[in-house]
Amino acid sequence: xxxxxxxTIRKIAELAKIRxxxxxxxxxxxxxxxxxxxxxxxxxxxxxxxxxxxxxxWDSYAHVREGGEPTPLEVKELPTARKDGFIVVPWRGGSxxxxxxxxxxxxx
Amino acid sequence: MRTREAWEVARDIRLxxxxxxxxxxxxxxxxxxxxxxxxxxISLRQRGSIRALAEEAxxxxxxxxxxxxxxxxxxxxxxxxxxxxxxxxxxxRMLEGFVPPYDATVVERLEAEGxxxxxxxxxxxxxxxxxxxxxxxxxxxxxxxxxRVPGGSSGGSAASLAYGGADLSLGSDTGGSARLPAAFxxxxxxxxxxxxxSRYGLIPYGNSLEQISPMARSVRDVALLLExxxxxxxxxxTSLPLPPPDLLSAAQGPPREICIVEEMISxxxxxxxxxxxxxxxxxxxxxxxxxxxxxxxxxWALPTYYTIAFAEAASNLARYVGIxxxxxxxxxxxxxxxxxxxxxxxxxxxxxxxxMGVYALSEGxxxxxYVAATKVRRVIRDEVWRVARRCVIxxxxxxxxxxxxxxxxxxPLKLYYMDMYTVVANLAGIPAMVQPIGFxxxxxxxxxxxxxxxxxxxxxxxxxxxxxxxxIRGVIAE
Numbered sequence: 001x002x003x004x005x006x007x008t009i010r011k012i013a014e015l016a017k018i019r020x021x022x023x024x025x026x027x028x029x030x031x032x033x034x035x036x037x038x039x040x041x042x043x044x045x046x047x048x049x050x051x052x053x054x055x056x057x058w059d060s061y062a063h064v065r066e067g068g069e070p071t072p073l074e075v076k077e078l079p080t081a082r083k084d085g086f087i088v089v090p091w092r093g094g095s096x097x098x099x100x101x102x103x104x105x106x107x108x
Numbered sequence: 109m110r111t112r113e114a115w116e117v118a119r120d121i122r123l124x125x126x127x128x129x130x131x132x133x134x135x136x137x138x139x140x141x142x143x144x145x146x147x148x149x150i151s152l153r154q155r156g157s158i159r160a161l162a163e164e165a166x167x168x169x170x171x172x173x174x175x176x177x178x179x180x181x182x183x184x185x186x187x188x189x190x191x192x193x194x195x196x197x198x199x200x201r202m203l204e205g206f207v208p209p210y211d212a213t214v215v216e217r218l219e220a221e222g223x224x225x226x227x228x229x230x231x232x233x234x235x236x237x238x239x240x241x242x243x244x245x246x247x248x249x250x251x252x253x254x255x256r257v258p259g260g261s262s263g264g265s266a267a268s269l270a271y272g273g274a275d276l277s278l279g280s281d282t283g284g285s286a287r288l289p290a291a292f293x294x295x296x297x298x299x300x301x302x303x304x305x306s307r308y309g310l311i312p313y314g315n316s317l318e319q320i321s322p323m324a325r326s327v328r329d330v331a332l333l334l335e336x337x338x339x340x341x342x343x344x345x346t347s348l349p350l351p352p353p354d355l356l357s358a359a360q361g362p363p364r365e366i367c368i369v370e371e372m373i374s375x376x377x378x379x380x381x382x383x384x385x386x387x388x389x390x391x392x393x394x395x396x397x398x399x400x401x402x403x404x405x406x407x408w409a410l411p412t413y414y415t416i417a418f419a420e421a422a423s424n425l426a427r428y429v430g431i432x433x434x435x436x437x438x439x440x441x442x443x444x445x446x447x448x449x450x451x452x453x454x455x456x457x458x459x460x461x462x463x464m465g466v467y468a469l470s471e472g473x474x475x476x477x478y479v480a481a482t483k484v485r486r487v488i489r490d491e492v493w494r495v496a497r498r499c500v501i502x503x504x505x506x507x508x509x510x511x512x513x514x515x516x517x518x519x520p521l522k523l524y525y526m527d528m529y530t531v532v533a534n535l536a537g538i539p540a541m542v543q544p545i546g547f548x549x550x551x552x553x554x555x556x557x558x559x560x561x562x563x564x565x566x567x568x569x570x571x572x573x574x575x576x577x578x579x580i581r582g583v584i585a586e
Binding site: 012050 | 405
């Protein structure tokens with residue numbers, strides 16, 4: 001039987017840069033379907049309870065360093081998009097010319 | 109069989125009535141006798157090197173020089189904690205051949221107090237597992253019954269203690285990885301308050317959840333180890349600005365109020381249930397007040413924990429692309445190179461968790477999975493803190509007795525259920541300890557205690573009381 005999320009799993013594996021054999025892919029898809037179904041109870045729980053996310057257990061006591069406020073950045077704002085769906089990260093010093101070169105400074 | 113506790117060995121070495129060389133030899137003999145069967149270690153320090161360090165300790169004692177709190181004690185260290193000059197693999201092919209150029213802060217602190225690192229212990233790959241079957245270097249077996257697992261992921265550390273292959277051990281605990289093995293091997297594992305122990309040099313899996321955790325054969329030994337490794341470290345941004353804890357000299361009587369959280373006892377196998385209530389009733393008869401409470405949000409604890417752990421794992425393991433660590437590829441195209449390295453370097457469970465993490469963080473699922481989990485985590489933390497601030501929480505450590513090798517590992521959900529009682533402390537960042545309270549047909553049974561943040565002293569004092577009651581401490585499987 002074909003696993004319903006197979007296309008999603010392939011996309012996720014591509015993003016995670018994990019190559020799966022056909023056999024691995026089928027098993028992974030089956031497992032991930034079961035796990036995802038188990039985890040899906042959380043969205044309802046979160047709607048029921050509302051509130052803010054907690055990323056760090058001491059959040060009430062943590063102090064962000066001065067000038068350390070994060071700046072939100074949308075991926076679409078990045079200047080250099082590549083044809084295969086990857087982007088060049090500008091602050092890592094990459095440039096589109098480096099495309100395909102492993103030894104260069106480009107990172108995805 | 110009963111053996112001497114580490115604090116007694118340290119005392120006798122200090123007093124000159126025990127030669128560190130003889131002591132080291134006894135431990136090395138236990139390793140020789142058991143290691144082929146149990147496989148607790150991934151790598152062992154050379155005998156000559158251990159002997160030389162023990163001889164140095166012996167000389168210092170004879171000359172009347174200052175010696176550390178752990179002088180002459182042999183400590184095993186989980187193989188996801190960096191040790192300068194000693195291989196550190198995290199149980200993964202990805203790191204096979206990696207020799208860290210620096211020590212984790214905890215290792216520096218151990219050696220500054222005279223401890224001798226005896227070897228690096230087996231674990232589920234990158235600490236992702238509950239049985240120590242998922243190591244790239246093969247499974248570790250439970251010294252109490254080698255057909256069964258020792259729990260995980262710090263199963264190598266627990267097994268090394270359980271057969272007498274170390275005086276003390278360092279594990280790590282992301283969702284119960286030091287406590288579940290303690291429950292399965294009649295040892296003691298204490299996950300400290302989040303930020304109490306430096307994570308500098310710990311190969312990360314779930315940063316917001318994990319702590320390096322002391323493991324030993326008695327409560328007093330675990331306290332001794334935590335006193336040495338705890339305290340602020342400027343190299344870890346999440347380290348709390350606190351001095352090393354004083355747990356033994358400041359020990360007071362145990363707190364008399366115990367809360368039993370309904371959600372943390374239901375679902376356990378019958379022999380575990382019976383042992384748990386036997387201890388609780390005995391404590392009641394000793395004057396402890398026992399209250400049953402409910403924490404409704406705990407019904408979501410396991411999915412919350414796993415969603416967050418998956419997401420953090422995916423992020424942490426993104427660094428393994430064949431550049432900084434030993435595994436390489438002959439592929440020439442960047443994408444092929446990375447995919448090849450990750451396909452060969454990671455085992456199936458690690459791949460599964462990375463994929464689940466990327467899934468939970470990806471557009472379209474993020475709000476319903478990762479963000480939802482972080483919101484539920486806040487409610488769990490607040491509700492657990494509220495209870496832990498007025499009483500010490502008693503709970504089951506594991507829903508099952510140690511399973512047979514291969515029994516759980518094939519089904520990921522069955523594997524994850526083993527952590528149902530332990531993940532709560534990681535989500536809430538509070539200290540939790542598991543200690544042995546009995547045996548069922550030769551298999552160890554543990555109990556879990558949880559306290560308010562920074563309440564390790566409460567865990568130690570209640571643990572010492574329970575040891576007095578049961579007489580179970582310092583036991584080995586030989």
